Amino acid sequence: MLRWALIFLVVGLIAGVLGFTSIAGASIAIAKTLFFIFMVIFLVLLVLGLTAAKRL
Numbered sequence: 001m002l003r004w005a006l007i008f009l010v011v012g013l014i015a016g017v018l019g020f021t022s023i024a025g026a027s028i029a030i031a032k033t034l035f036f037i038f039m040v041i042f043l044v045l046l047v048l049g050l051t052a053a054k055r056l
Contacts, residue, residue, distance in 0.1 A: 002034075005032075005035040012027035
């Protein structure tokens with residue numbers, strides 16, 4: 001998922017440099033959304049991993 005966020009970020013930056021503002025805005029928005037979803041999933045799994053490690 002983080003890989004897709006980075007791909008959309010690069011596509012958005014390249015589209016912005018070339019002047020395709022609507023494509024750039026859309027791909028940057030998708031990249032932000034994917035990044036925040038990734039961070040939420042990462043934090044949930046980190047907390048679950050730490051609590052499971054304390055039980056053992």
